[in-house]
Amino acid sequence: MGAKYELRGDVAVITLDNPPVNGLGYDTRRECSAGLDRAIDDAAVRAVVITGGGRAFSGGADIKEFGSPKALAEPNLHSLIRQIENSPKPVVAAINGTCMGGGLELALGMHYRLAAAGVDIALPEVKLGLLPGAGGTQRLPRAVGVETALNMIVSGEAVKSDLLAAVPGQKLLERVAADDVVGAAVQFARDKAAEHAAGKPLPLVRRLEARHRDPDAYFQFARNMVKGMAKNFPAPAKCVDAVAASVGRRFEDGLAHERELFLGLMMSPESKALRHAFFAERAAAKIPDVPEDTPQRKIAKVAVIGAGTMGGGIAMNFLNAGIPVTILEMKQEALDRGLATIRRNYEAQVKKGKLAQEKYEQRMALLAPTLGYDDLKDADLAIEAVFEDMGVKETVFRQLDEVMKPGAILASNTSTLDVDRIAGFTRRPQDVIGMHFFSPANVMKLLEVVRGKATAKDVLATVMALARKIRKTAVVSGVCDGFIGNRMIEQYFRQAGFLLEEGCTPAQVDRAIEKFGFAMGPFRMGDLAGNDIGWAIRKRRYVEQPGLRYSKTADLLCEMGRYGQKTGAGWYDYQPGRRDAIPSPQVEEMIVRQRAAVGIAPRKIDDEEIVQRLVYALVNEGAKIVDEGIASKASDIDMVYLTGYGFPLYRGGPMCYADTQGLFNVVQAMKRFARNPHDDQAFWQPAPLLARLAAEGKSFSA
Ligand code: NAI
Numbered sequence: 001m002g003a004k005y006e007l008r009g010d011v012a013v014i015t016l017d018n019p020p021v022n023g024l025g026y027d028t029r030r031e032c033s034a035g036l037d038r039a040i041d042d043a044a045v046r047a048v049v050i051t052g053g054g055r056a057f058s059g060g061a062d063i064k065e066f067g068s069p070k071a072l073a074e075p076n077l078h079s080l081i082r083q084i085e086n087s088p089k090p091v092v093a094a095i096n097g098t099c100m101g102g103g104l105e106l107a108l109g110m111h112y113r114l115a116a117a118g119v120d121i122a123l124p125e126v127k128l129g130l131l132p133g134a135g136g137t138q139r140l141p142r143a144v145g146v147e148t149a150l151n152m153i154v155s156g157e158a159v160k161s162d163l164l165a166a167v168p169g170q171k172l173l174e175r176v177a178a179d180d181v182v183g184a185a186v187q188f189a190r191d192k193a194a195e196h197a198a199g200k201p202l203p204l205v206r207r208l209e210a211r212h213r214d215p216d217a218y219f220q221f222a223r224n225m226v227k228g229m230a231k232n233f234p235a236p237a238k239c240v241d242a243v244a245a246s247v248g249r250r251f252e253d254g255l256a257h258e259r260e261l262f263l264g265l266m267m268s269p270e271s272k273a274l275r276h277a278f279f280a281e282r283a284a285a286k287i288p289d290v291p292e293d294t295p296q297r298k299i300a301k302v303a304v305i306g307a308g309t310m311g312g313g314i315a316m317n318f319l320n321a322g323i324p325v326t327i328l329e330m331k332q333e334a335l336d337r338g339l340a341t342i343r344r345n346y347e348a349q350v351k352k353g354k355l356a357q358e359k360y361e362q363r364m365a366l367l368a369p370t371l372g373y374d375d376l377k378d379a380d381l382a383i384e385a386v387f388e389d390m391g392v393k394e395t396v397f398r399q400l401d402e403v404m405k406p407g408a409i410l411a412s413n414t415s416t417l418d419v420d421r422i423a424g425f426t427r428r429p430q431d432v433i434g435m436h437f438f439s440p441a442n443v444m445k446l447l448e449v450v451r452g453k454a455t456a457k458d459v460l461a462t463v464m465a466l467a468r469k470i471r472k473t474a475v476v477s478g479v480c481d482g483f484i485g486n487r488m489i490e491q492y493f494r495q496a497g498f499l500l501e502e503g504c505t506p507a508q509v510d511r512a513i514e515k516f517g518f519a520m521g522p523f524r525m526g527d528l529a530g531n532d533i534g535w536a537i538r539k540r541r542y543v544e545q546p547g548l549r550y551s552k553t554a555d556l557l558c559e560m561g562r563y564g565q566k567t568g569a570g571w572y573d574y575q576p577g578r579r580d581a582i583p584s585p586q587v588e589e590m591i592v593r594q595r596a597a598v599g600i601a602p603r604k605i606d607d608e609e610i611v612q613r614l615v616y617a618l619v620n621e622g623a624k625i626v627d628e629g630i631a632s633k634a635s636d637i638d639m640v641y642l643t644g645y646g647f648p649l650y651r652g653g654p655m656c657y658a659d660t661q662g663l664f665n666v667v668q669a670m671k672r673f674a675r676n677p678h679d680d681q682a683f684w685q686p687a688p689l690l691a692r693l694a695a696e697g698k699s700f701s702a
Pocket of ligand 1: 307311386396413436437
């Protein structure tokens with residue numbers, strides 16, 4: 001695996017061969033380079049074509065090599081491009097498929113390029129908080145014009161080959177070949193070899209000029225635009241700077257500037273966070289003891305039990321993926337209500353122009369409502385989303401066990417109940433699994449896949465693959481109260497409560513954590529989700545663990561009937577029909593009374609303490625979750641928080657953030673918090689994993 005070499009008459013064809021996308025890993029670069037040498041040395045060869053095997057030309061850097069010394073080993077991408085540019089024989093790119101990042105930079109180093117129709121071409125580095133670092137920011141503007149190049153580099157989005165070929169004056173593509181782009185490139189290379197035989201120099205993109213009518217005004221405008229759009233990410237602005245350096249400067253100077261900016265971004269916490277998230281997402285799909293080739297069960301038809309808030313959203317995920325759904329309720333009116341909500345959701349999308357009327361109708365046609373379990377018997381998967389009550393779950397699972405065909409998967413969407421107990425209501429616990437969706441289930445990316453004691457490996461593998469099909473990020477969790485996400489968020493809310501008692505207002509806490517980057521602070525979040533949910537959990541929790549310390553403010557709030565937006569009042573006041581959170585004097589009085597009742601003299605608390613107590617509460621509980629094997633790795637916890645809880649992407653998730661702060665410092669902060677008499681001292685004992693890593697000077701990611 002690397003690159004293949006063949007002769008087609010007097011033209012050498014080098015085919016990049018590193019599935020799945022011909023990433024430019026060490027072997028591929030080395031073999032491509034060797035092929036080039038061989039072609040140049042062979043007197044019978046007059047020109048070279050470089051193309052990609054399979055469906056891609058090249059997807060760019062080989063992600064398997066990221067951060068390893070192999071990524072930089074010679075020939076590195078720069079050197080390979082240089083070698084191509086210096087070839088005395090014409091080198092022609094036959095862009096047969098996806099051409100991205102380093103793949104495009106490689107092609108830009110060749111003398112000519114032909115592309116197949118409809119091929120995606122992109123420089124997506126910005127999506128990892130980087131910029132193209134092998135000349136892309138200097139060559140692309142020279143090839144397609146400054147504005148087209150900047151749009152591509154700042155957005156990272158792909159543009160079709162046909163569209164690029166139509167850009168006036170472009171020098172990127174000689175032409176788009178209707179079919180057999182390699183054959184066309186071979187013929188083209190042969191013609192060019194004859195043309196250049198007389199000594200006419202080979203064209204190089206680096207020799208072109210990048211021009212703009214009014215570069216100063218244009219780049220200023222671009223900087224302003226980018227600043228507004230990407231305020232927490234430095235890369236887009238650096239992309240503008242790099243492209244600006246392609247105009248009116250020597251190519252080599254621009255290249256040096258690109259290098260400097262690239263290295264700066266490589267070290268930035270934002271890029272580290274984005275790369276971490278990129279790898280964490282891939283890692284989440286891998287389960288240590290479930291091999292990738294584990295057989296999967298076929299899921300052609302799905303049943304959803306309960307057409308409430310969650311059931312409706314869950315059903316939509318499958319309809320969107322073209323999978324038929326039968327949805328069951330106990331009573332006709334509940335069924336009608338559920339269906340009406342699904343319709344309303346789709347109609348809103350149609351109105352906004354996000355969904356074609358015809359697609360809406362196709363999706364609804366896949367949905368079959370029913371009141372009888374008999375209609376579920378040919379489903380391959382049933383997902384239960386009925387009331388959060390063990391008795392109700394028991395009735396449902398016993399009925400499912402009766403009617404579902406052998407081998408069907410039985411899933412529960414429970415957010416707090418014991419999946420092992422639920423599995424025990426059936427005669428097939430190996431087929432039972434938790435599929436914990438987040439609300440709104442048709443929107444939120446996260447799916448916690450809860451693996452029970454008895455859950456079969458092929459059931460797990462099937463559900464993980466299915467999650468990809470319905471475009472969810474699936475993370476496996478073991479069975480415990482709250483699974484990964486909610487178990488951690490409970491500690492976060494507990495800290496938020498202590499902060500109120502010790503001197504904060506809800507608005508102050510929310511503001512601090514929102515400034516940190518959370519989409520929504522704990523109190524606005526509580527008002528949105530309904531404070532009564534946590535109330536119900538606390539009633540149970542503090543009966544089970546009577547000694548556990550927590551602030552009663554949230555209970556008092558619920559006793560006032562302030563459940564949140566749905567009752568028009570929660571931690572904040574709300575005006576009818578609006579969602580703006582208005583600080584409530586009544587709530588502040590309640591907090592003051594509560595402080596007096598528990599004998600706490602309020603103090604001024606700064607934003608740093610607020611953020612650390614909230615975020616490190618997540619970190620410590622997260623470390624316990626890894627310790628206990630509920631999550632198989634720390635990066636899974638980051639995925640849960642990035643995709644399900646609005647944790648800021650540019651910080652990479654709580655565990656990644658702790659790494660960037662240094663685990664030694666995190667532990668030190670916890671020791672400080674443990675000395676606060678109004679906090680829960682026991683909680684702040686660092687989890688064994690965290691204590692060990694901090695003592696060894698290591699990080700979660702290592
Ligand atoms: P919901 O109250 O909106 O919907 C439950 C639906 O189940 C109702 O339409 C009800 O008529 C129906 N139902 C009750 N018993 C039934 C039975 N025996 N057979 C068939 N249908 C029955 O509740 P929601 O919020 O949709 O929650 C459902 C499940 O999802 C619960 O287990 C909950 O813990 C879980 N969950 C809820 C989340 C949320 O944010 N609301 C998030 C993640 C999970």
